[in-house]
Amino acid sequence: MDRRTFVRSGAAVGALLASQATFAxxxxxxxxxxxxxxxxxxxxxxxxxxxxxxxxxxxxxxxxxxxxxxxxxxxxxxxxxxxxxxxxxxxxxxxxxxxxxxxxxxxxxxxxxxxxxxxxxxxxxxxxxxxxxxxxxxxxxxxxxxxxxxxxxxxxxxxxxxxxxxxxxxxxxxxxxxxxxxxxxxxxxxxxxxxxxxxxxxxxxxxxxxxxxxxxxxxxxxxxxxxxxxxxxxxxxxxxxxxxxxxxxxxxxxxxxxxxxxxxxxxxxxxxxxxxxxxxxxxxxxxxxxxxxxxxxxxxxxxxxxxxxxPMILGNTAQETRAFINPRGPVLEGIDWSNLAQRIAPQIKVDLAPDWVVAQYRAQFPAWSPEEVFYAATTAGRSWPGQVIEADERAKAGAEKTWVYQLDRPSPVDPLRGAAHTDDIPYVFGTLAAPRSYSGTGWRARDISKTMIAAFAGLARTGRPGLAAWTPYTVPARETLVVGEDAIAMRDDPRRWQRELWATAPYIQPGI
Incomplete structure (x- = not known):
């Protein structure tokens, strides 16, 4: 109920003034x-x-x-x-x-x-x-x-x-x-x-x-x-x-x-x-x-x-594991093509041969560095498959609408962080200036936060996100709202190659 609706009657005006007095x-x-x-x-x-x-x-x-x-x-x-x-x-x-x-x-x-x-x-x-x-x-x-x-x-x-x-x-x-x-x-x-x-x-x-x-x-x-x-x-x-x-x-x-x-x-x-x-x-x-x-x-x-x-929103960030595995820490220290598979192995929850995984990524993304492959592979092989499974299963079962998002915007605060685990929290809560927020407080952060708050609050209010352009997730299109530095836009199956690669073996849920 907005303010204009609330003050339609004289009694409501009195109640509002009393509320304001309490706040004062x-x-x-x-x-x-x-x-x-x-x-x-x-x-x-x-x-x-x-x-x-x-x-x-x-x-x-x-x-x-x-x-x-x-x-x-x-x-x-x-x-x-x-x-x-x-x-x-x-x-x-x-x-x-x-x-x-x-x-x-x-x-x-x-x-x-x-x-x-x-x-x-x-x-x-x-x-x-x-x-x-x-x-x-x-x-x-x-x-x-x-x-x-x-x-x-x-x-x-x-x-x-x-x-x-x-x-x-x-x-x-x-x-x-x-x-x-x-x-x-x-x-x-x-x-x-x-x-x-x-x-x-x-x-x-x-x-x-x-x-x-x-x-x-x-x-x-x-x-x-x-x-x-x-x-x-x-x-x-x-x-x-x-x-x-x-x-x-x-x-x-x-x-x-x-x-x-x-x-x-x-x-x-x-x-x-x-x-x-x-x-x-x-x-x-x-x-x-x-x-x-x-x-x-x-x-x-x-x-x-x-x-x-x-009705349900499901989201992930593009580089989840940059929050778990410090790019300045020992796991990434001295990383190169000779040791990349060894560094990836302990981090993934899908049982695929790490050296084979590295070879696939190098062939698909020849311009990527070992560090880029490391974070992409560990995210897609550890933190992301569960979300894909949940969204796909809901779509297959004909669930009430599902909407999926992917946060791509890298942190403007820490250039090595990328779009990491937890980085969507300040956008949804509007806590851009809070300690441990990596969103920054510039106009782009404020604009994304405004959009995400409207989307989430809209779901609470009506059962649909408050963002008309956000279309529901279906299989096989896998429509996804991609939240980037330059735009917020719909894309179909934006990480299709990685999704298909990691789906060649079962996902092992932490806690089995």
């Missing part, structure tokens, strides 16, 4: 919660949506009660790193930004889940603060913190009924938060019948997983994933291998499982240093195919039926 005092209130003014919108930070005992499902927090201040973010989930933020197991808090906390506003709602795979991350990061998106998109923005890593996804069900939900507790947290939105967002000016979920990286993977969870059915009405996909979940056998590796890291045997309930948080975080026994690298904790909370894989062997009626 810097003290917006909704029910028991006292918020704050943030760049012209009302912000309510650190609202508890649930409580949870260790390795137990969340218990919803009552909305009514004694007055509470909602002017500071809650603690983030325990994890390695991010030491600048307070961490606690008691981390089930969400945040709301609204242009107008009036029930009559009924604005579309955009609910954001953070990245960091399933092991780290937080929505407390200034890059994902919602005031600019709420104001420019004319939507209510909600961001959610949840349990992650072993606290949210450690698989302990084989050790007793009390741990039955343990492999998917982080997902149950998100479902609990979405129920909170359904029941309470109208008080903040939101429309519970128009809820869009969106998330970057691990946040997108969490959304893909929710699309296969019966308990999430009907809690959101559109979705957008940004460089985040989940084709398959972790099988229970591999999940158990990971739990055993974790237990060994902290010095516990399988007969000592009960001790996990009382060990200090710091000991459990130390266990995250374990090596993953399935895929190598750091131990992976993610959704588990437990046949109850998650009764099927999200996009294998096809798209989950409950997801087909949800």
């Amino acid at each position: 005092q810097g003290d917006p209130r909704v029910g028991r919660y006292r918020g704050m003014n943030a760049s012209g919108v009302a912000a309510f930070l650190g609202i508890r949506y649930a409580r949870a005992a260790r390795f137990a499902p969340p218990v919803p927090e009552p909305f009514a009660g004694e007055p509470l201040s909602a002017t500071a973010f809650g603690p983030i989930a325990p994890q390695r790193g991010l030491g600048d933020f307070a961490q606690s197991e008691d981390c089930l808090f969400l945040n709301v930004w609204t242009p107008d906390a009036d029930r009559r506003a009924r604005r579309a709602v955009m609910v954001y889940f953070h990245g960091g795979a399933y092991n780290s991350g937080t929505v407390t990061d200034p890059l994902t603060h919602g005031q600019h998106l709420a104001a420019q998109g004319d939507v209510v923005v909600v961001s959610v913190n949840q349990r992650i890593n072993v606290f949210g996804y450690g698989w302990l069900a084989p050790f007793g009924e009390r741990f039955a939900d343990s492999g998917n507790l982080g997902q149950l947290d998100l479902i609990c938060a979405l129920r909170w939105v359904r029941d309470n967002i109208a008080a903040f000016g939101g429309d519970p019948s128009r809820v869009m979920v969106f998330g970057q990286s691990g946040g997108g993977a969490k959304i893909a997983t929710l699309m296969a969870m019966p308990a999430a059915d009907g809690l959101f009405h559109s979705a957008a994933t940004m460089s985040g996909q989940q084709v398959t979940a972790s099988g229970p056998g591999n999940a158990l291998k990971r739990t055993r590796a974790f237990l060994a890291q902290i010095g516990l045997g399988e007969g000592d499982i009960e001790a996990l309930l009382t060990l200090p948080v710091e000991r459990l975080v130390e266990g995250l240093e374990a090596t993953d026994p399935v895929l190598g690298g750091g131990v992976y904790f993610g959704p588990v195919l437990d046949m109850t909370n998650l009764p099927r894989h999200p996009f294998w062997p096809d798209a989950a039926p409950q997801s087909l009626r949800i």
